[in-house]
Amino acid sequence: MIGNWALDLAVFFLASVLLSSVGLGGGAFYVPLLLALGYTFPQAASTSLFLIAVTGLSAFSQFRRARLVDWRLAVVMEAFTDLGAFVGGYTGGNFAPHYLQIAFGFFLVLASVFIFNMQGQNRSRPVERKGFGWWRRDFSGFSYSLFIPAVIPLTFAIGYLSGALGVAGGLLKIPMMVLWFAVPVKVAVATSSLMVGLTGVLGFGGHLLGGEINWPLCLGVGLVVLVGGQLGSRGSIQLPERKVKQLLAFVLLVVAVWMIAKSLTL
DSSP states (O other): OOSOHHHHHHHHHHHHHHHHTTTOOOHHHHHHHHHHTTOOHHHHHHHHHHHHHHHHHHHHHHHHHTTOOOHHHHHHHHHHHHHHHHHHHHHGGGSOHHHHHHHHHHHHHHHHHHHHHHHTOSSOOOOOOOSTTEEEEEETTEEEEEEHHHHHHHHHHHHHHHHHHTOOTHHHHHHIIIIIHOOOHHHHHHHHHHHHHHHHHHHHHHHHHHSOOOHHHHHHHHHHHHHHHHHHHHHHHHSOHHHHHHHHHHHHHHHHHHHHHHHHTO
16 A cells, blocks of 8 residues: 555545444545545545445444344345446546545435434334335344335446445445435344445456556455454444444544535535
8 A cells, every 4th residue: 555554554444333223334435545646536446445345244244143134125125226236336537636535526416314303302203104115124123124126226327336436335325224214223233234245246357347546555455344344233232222323424524524624525
């Protein structure tokens, strides 16, 4: 890596601990950090997706043991996200990095809107919707419903942005699950860790075919975020639901401010 190796590893480690604790892959930080260290945007995006996969799947292994992962919810939401991530990873190199970074900034603006909505919410709203398009889930003592005709295009769009920009789709999927479909935040965070990991794998797969891969960078930093993902997810499992929600809102707000500030310097 370019610059102070030990400091760079420490920054990536802390980011992976914090972000894995709230079900995020860390792409919102990984991309700008790698750009600041002097790597090209294709290298930053592909490496970020590799790290997202490592962090997400590492955290998922802990959440799975705690039985917080709604597998069926993950399969439904992730199918079209993965398709979008693969397409985004393969076609992302066709866009000028300048425009990709602007799109990255708008991506985080949307996430920040969700943040402020979540901060005013102390608990999930009960959702008892039935009828065409609604899918009710009873999982781990909770009930929530998803409107499938809306979930499909939304998750594909989130996946495309994740693959093209090297970001974690959980930035939008977790608020979407909690705010719109009343999924309990711990279930949303745990399920997101699996979805984020798979999105990272598929997005990285697209970059393998059409992108630029820096394997020493991926493997070196990947080892650090693997350990961070384990520690962050363990801490999240021990926290009360309210604390996890507050931490999620805080982390998303920090990510949003970080990326908005970066986009203003373009």
